Amino acid sequence: MTFAFSGALYFALSAVVLMVLALLRPKLKRRNVSSLFLWEGLKHDARSRKIHFRQLLDPLLLLQVLSVLLLVAALATPLVSSTRQRLSALAIVIDASASMQTMTENGRTRYELAIDAAKSIVAQNPALRTSVIRFSSLATVLTDGASSRASVTRALDTSEPTWNGNGTIDDMVNALSALGGLSGFDRVVLITDREVSSLPAHVERITVSGGENLGVTGFSVRENPSGQGATAFVEVLNATLTDHDVSLRVSDESAVTSVAVYLPPETGEQVIVPFPTSRGTVFTVALEAEDDLPEDNDRYFALDRPLDLRVRWIGPPNRYLSAALGAVTPFTLVSATEEADITIVHQATLPSSYAGSVFLVNGEVQGVASLGDERERFSLNAVLSAHPLLAGLQPADIRVFSSPSVSLPDDAAIILETDGEPLLATWQTETQEVTLFAARLESTNLPLAVDLPLLIRNVVSRVTRLPATLAYGWTHVGDPVSLLGRGSILGLEDPDQRKIPLSELDMFFFPDAPGLYTLTTDRGVFPLAVNVAPSESTVDVGGSPEAENIVESTDRRYWIDVWPLLVGIVIALLLTELVARKRSVFRLLGSRYT
């Protein structure tokens, strides 16, 4: 027997407290007599002493202590293992992560072995309601509990592994919750190729193993700080028990560099490959080796270069404003006929019919927002201090020496004000999203403060997603890939140039195979590199090639919750005590012995 919450057993100390309290309770009744000589001769009455001892061991106290102990045991949720199978619902969770596609020595993949094991379990339990879950970083219910045995077998036969990464135990429990939760199954079997720690108490694990693997477990490319060329960083792993001389081929679309690497058993090696003149954005690395999981031998990397912000400037130029904008993001000034991401209106008036995102700096919108006489100002107040436009700013550090009076639309949100006059405000119409900074920059300390680029950043990020900085992380198969920040999406193709259907509202897609995907937007063509998760390359439970490929590493034990039984016994005991007290059963029993 084991306990799911063994910490609750500490409450057993309360039984000690109960006994101490019972002992402290005055137990013996005092009975005064005129003289003891008539009673003293009776104290050696053996039967009386027997009853006396029995009363010291108050049966009702023993009942109470027993009840407390049973209640504490119930709180600890005891589980009793049984080898007998009395099941009604079975869940089979099959690990479908990429490592399960490792070919084993008998010519079958680990996944196929897992399917065989699952079928065996189903065959042993033909009458059970069986649910099958294909489990990786994404869980898929292949059959629910209502399925027939034939449909379960069919689902197992037709199921395929994925190139996804592995999910966590919490993911598995969440997947089971869609089928009624972990407790809804009498038996849960996880078939996987990896060690799993902290497996829930009544989940069995069947391990499949076999196959050898070499793979690239890390691949990254960085542009050189000089701006000329790039450098590739490669990490390669030998997860076998033998030495390997392997060749790495690194490519930047135009040039290919080959590197020979010696890999001792069960070791990794890091390799740096310079591309001094490279201007490419797509890099690949290929490990030329014979192993049982070739899909992690090829890795992809795409430099996610930032896009320029398209800015339409209206009004006289301002070098402080331009410098702050340039510090926030690369930008390009566009003409009135070109499409812009944001319009900056500096000391000018914008027609009310203008559409788009607008940043007014000491500017006006005709008939909507106007500026009046400029006056000397002495104070500044943050009206909406938690507004996103103030993120990172310190309003107390901003000084405004003079600013004009401002007339704003009624629905404008005033964020900063100076001497009661709006300084920073924002509003939205059907065609415009406007942010107004009313004062001239030269009338404030902003040109000299860090708050100006912070304010510009907040304004720009509010109207458009800032272009991504250079990203060095990998995108893994099965993980969501963001499509934002690259303009309006025109199309997406998988590594085999097949179109992936997307709607305008799609912000993510889930790649299902490694390779280079191609995203086409109105701003250009963007490669998206997707790889098998590197954690899949290192999965090996240590099975030798000759060893049996299916290892039942956990006992086939069936855990039975005992706490309802214990609670039932406690209730029965307490009822017995209640009846005993009312009817003085024990008193009657006591008199029988006297």
Next chain:
Amino acid sequence: MDYLLDEVFLRRLGRLQFMTKGRLGGRLSGLHVSPRAGMSVEFADYREYHPGDDIRYVDWNIYGRLEKLLVKSFIHESDLPIYLLIDVSASMQLGTPPKVEYAARLALALAHLGLRSMDRVGIFPFAHRLLASIPPQHGTSHIRRIYQALSTLTAQDETAFERSVMDFLSLTRETGLVLILSDLLFPTGVKDAVARLLYRGDEVAVLQILAPEEIDPSGNETAQIVDVETGRFVTLNLGRTTLESYRERFEKHQAELQSLMDGQRIPLFTIPTTRTLEQVFFEDLREGGIVR
């Protein structure tokens, strides 16, 4: 404590008077026969004339016939000193009502009866020794003092019966009717004490006052049996067997007590506190020859 006696009971009590088996020596005239011959209507005997005898009691008819001077003597009716020895040891606080309270009421009734019979009544409470006593006096006005003394009786201390009797004997000179009111629940000392009283010539009667639970205890529990006088205790489970053993032991004690009293021709009255005073006087004491 309310020791007032019922008026009807007192009126009935007035019809009773103490009986004594022997002739006890009283100093004053009373309703009891005195061993001393004296003037009364009841002829007792003749004796020779001695100088100094009242010539009014010379039987001249005898002198005419026999020429002897004989003096008629008559039975002297003296008052009877009644000594009420009341046990006020701690054991007398037990019972409902407490035995000491019952004893006080009984003593008050006895005193009332004695004083109405022109006897002198004294109160002698005792525990570990004889306590503050009221010497025997006659007269119905004496009842007030007795009442006050009885109403302040408090049960306390251990019992030392024999020593208390010795105190009593040294304090009193006249023989009389000694009424002992006690539970007599002490294993030793009774025999010697009553022997000392009888040796002096006192007429003794024992009124043993017991609480019902002392005669027939009940219970079904584990209890500390505590001697209220000594504080000693035994822990016992009170069950049928135990209580039967107690009853056997109690009956044996009573039998021994009865045997002792019978041997000395001392009437012993065992009176549970549940018994009314009417029952005690008009049944127990009358049938026992203490009153008539």
